[in-house]
Amino acid sequence: MRLAIFDDWRLGAVGTDHASITDVTDALPEPHSGEPFGAGWWVRLCRDFAQIGPRLAAAARGGTARPLHEVRLRAPVLNPGKIVACASNYTAHIAEMRESVMPRETSGTGAWLLDFDVFLKAPSSISGPDDPVLLPEAPLAAGREIHHESELSLVIGPGGKDIPEETALSHVLGYLIGLDLTERGTGDRSRRKSYETFTPLGPWLTTAEEAGAPDAFDIELRIGTVVRQKVSTADMITPVARIIAHASRLMRLEPGDVIMTGAPPGVGPIAAGDVIDVAISGLGAMSLPVRKTGSSGS
Numbered sequence: 001m002r003l004a005i006f007d008d009w010r011l012g013a014v015g016t017d018h019a020s021i022t023d024v025t026d027a028l029p030e031p032h033s034g035e036p037f038g039a040g041w042w043v044r045l046c047r048d049f050a051q052i053g054p055r056l057a058a059a060a061r062g063g064t065a066r067p068l069h070e071v072r073l074r075a076p077v078l079n080p081g082k083i084v085a086c087a088s089n090y091t092a093h094i095a096e097m098r099e100s101v102m103p104r105e106t107s108g109t110g111a112w113l114l115d116f117d118v119f120l121k122a123p124s125s126i127s128g129p130d131d132p133v134l135l136p137e138a139p140l141a142a143g144r145e146i147h148h149e150s151e152l153s154l155v156i157g158p159g160g161k162d163i164p165e166e167t168a169l170s171h172v173l174g175y176l177i178g179l180d181l182t183e184r185g186t187g188d189r190s191r192r193k194s195y196e197t198f199t200p201l202g203p204w205l206t207t208a209e210e211a212g213a214p215d216a217f218d219i220e221l222r223i224g225t226v227v228r229q230k231v232s233t234a235d236m237i238t239p240v241a242r243i244i245a246h247a248s249r250l251m252r253l254e255p256g257d258v259i260m261t262g263a264p265p266g267v268g269p270i271a272a273g274d275v276i277d278v279a280i281s282g283l284g285a286m287s288l289p290v291r292k293t294g295s296s297g298s
Contacts, residue, residue, distance in 0.1 A: 001057055002284075003174070004204040005078065005128075006071040008034040011045075013060035014204050018284060020065040027059035028052070042078035046157050046173050046255035053207070075128040076176055076205040077155055080258045083121040083199060084247050085180055086151075087189065089236050089262025096265050116238055118247050121180070121260075122194035129202030129286040134293045135272060136195045139183045146183055148270050149263035150221040150229050150278045152214065153178030154240065155205055159254040168244035171253065174207040175214060177280050178260045179288070181270075201258070203284045211282060214240040218281040219264055223274050229266035236261060 002014035004021060011028065012021040025032045028041050029052060045052050088094050127133070135146055157173035181198040193199075214233060221229040238246070243261060247253060270276065272292045279285035 001053065001060070001207045001210055002204045003056070003076060003207070005074040005076050007074075009036045009039065009074060009078065010034075011056070012071070013056060013063075014068065015065055019068050021068050021071060022060045022063040022065045024056045024059040024063065027055045029055070036074075036078055039078045043254075043256050046155060047159070049157055049173055049207070073129045073203055075126050075201040076203075077126065077201060077256065077258055080123050080126075080155075080256045081254045082251070083123055083126070083258045083260065084118050084251075084253075085121050085189075085193070085260040086116070086118055086238070086243055086262035088116045089238050089243075090231065090264050091235070091237060096267065116262075118243070118250065119189045121190060121199055123258075125194045125196060125199040126258075127197040127200045129200065129288070131197060131200065132289045132291045133179075133181065133200060133270070133276065134195075134197045134291055135270070136183075136293050139185070140292070144183050144185050145269040146181060147267045148221060148223075148228065148276055149180040149182060149267050150219050150280075151178045151180055151260045151263055152217055152219065152233050152240075152280060153201060153258060153260045154214070156244075156253045156255060156257040156259065157208075159252060159257065161248055161252040163245050163248040163253070165241045165245040168241040168248075169208065169214070171244060172208045172214075172240070173255075174205040175211045175217075175280075175283055176201055176205050177203070177278055177283055177286055178258070179276070179278065180260050180263060182267075199260075200286065200288055202286050206283050217283065219279075221266070221276065221278045223268075223270065223276060227266075228268050229264050231264035231266075233261070235264070238262075
């Protein structure tokens with residue numbers, strides 16, 4: 001099943017054609033609130049999807065589909081308690097950071113940045129597939145580069161602490177496309193990656209059962225006609241199950257938390273007027289215009 005949040009934060013099931021959506025909100029086991037903050041129905045759906053999922057599937061089969069282009073897609077997550085992001089999870093990305101990006105943007109300091117680890121991003125940085133990417137004024141004025149990083153991302157279903165790697169994938173509700181946009185330079189990762197719209201997620205959430213094994217996705221990001229990133233998740237140094245196990249040893253994972261699995265090679269700067277086209281096989285695609293903060297156009 002492909003679950004989308006749309007319009008006034010209603011829940012929809014996206015058709016297999018990726019071009020239609022059926023409203024399944026009324027099949028939720030509790031009243032729906034159009035207020036996105038504190039939406040307990042989403043947390044309950046993540047936690048109890050094994051019980052709620054069949055109701056949603058039945059509603060999708062019996063409902064009336066409408067064209068997807070008629071609705072506004074929101075990010076397919078609601079107020080996660082945290083975004084857990086991964087650093088240095090592709091060998092070729094580590095090499096490009098060491099050889100090109102870090103000497104240019106950080107004077108080559110901070111070798112620890114090339115070690116695999118997890119860090120947190122602000123949930124307020126999340127935006128959806130129908131939202132533009134907004135470039136903040138301060139880093140642009142300081143001559144900083146803003147880079148794209150396309151990543152396989154996931155949403156936690158049943159949470160837990162000290163989750164064994166062997167059962168970690170059973171804690172995944174589903175997978176989606178994520179961008180971990182980054183102000184290059186020195187200083188804390190969380191600060192440089194937490195501006196508003198610096199975590200576009202979408203276009204919908206494909207449930208784990210529907211998506212299949214997380215080591216078989218192809219990721220591609222283009223700016224215009226130029227392919228910047230093209231990789232398979234099979235190339236990750238630390239696979240998804242191990243990421244979940246590692247993160248859960250450091251912090252309790254809660255239903256609805258988002259995990260981003262790390263940037264593939266090919267990161268690079270974006271500028272106002274660009275359009276970021278990103279796709280992950282089986283999970284859909286997003287086309288995101290890039291604007292300066294406060295701009296109504298490109």
